[in-house]
Amino acid sequence: MAKIILVFLSLIFAIVAAAEASSTQQPPSPATKKSIDDLTSATKKDIDDLTLLFQEVTDAINTATPPAKKPEATRASSKHIQTAESDVAKAAKAGDEEKLAHLILAYRMASAMVIHAPPAERLKVMEDTFNSAAAPNPYECPNVDKAYCETRSKINKAILGVVAAASPEQKKLWDKDSTLPKSMHTAMSTVNKAYADGDDKEIARVLAAYNKAADSVIAAPPSDKLKVMESTFKHAAASGA
Incomplete structure (x- = not known):
């Protein structure tokens, strides 16, 4: 399962990068729709x-x-x-x-x-x-589902902040226990499930929970980011249970 998770995560990071690169593109004109x-x-x-x-x-x-x-x-x-x-x-x-x-x-x-x-x-x-x-097409961010795009961006920023603050020893440990990849995987899986279920209230609840969690990680001192992420992301995941 670990290999599948890593493949899935590589797709997520690729999509996030593409979404950020295309964030200045304009949405298709309604007139082009058939x-x-x-x-x-x-x-x-x-x-x-x-x-x-x-x-x-x-x-x-x-x-x-x-x-x-x-x-x-x-x-x-x-x-x-x-x-x-x-x-x-x-x-x-x-x-x-x-x-x-x-x-x-x-x-x-x-x-x-x-x-x-x-x-x-x-x-x-x-x-x-x-x-x-x-889930919404990340390639169309920020022109579709503003709440989704903001949450996805914040989750990515929080994860990258944890990585940047990690010591070499912590990074080696992640290679063995996949703590960080699992946190990312759980976050996006929870958000995506809410959209697949199609319940607007559930979607709003999950996005709000992960927005709050990501904000806490981003605001935390470098030495505390990992611990804050583990705690807040776990709580956010429960919102979609």
């Missing part, structure tokens, strides 16, 4: 291919699950697939090719990680990656 009938044939094929890939994900979960746990696993995986299909359908109905391209890529990556994960870890990997794909 209807579903105007989607290119290539985009329509990509949607069809994604539907087939989702079936592979379902099969991968099914074959990896013991008989006694199949009903629970089926419900969980079906919920993620339904959220994904709904996201894609909404973008398709709006004729938003740019958003569709992002969603299709995000869900392709998520699906590939599920299919290639160790059987015992597939459902957990699906939860993490599909929730991440359902």
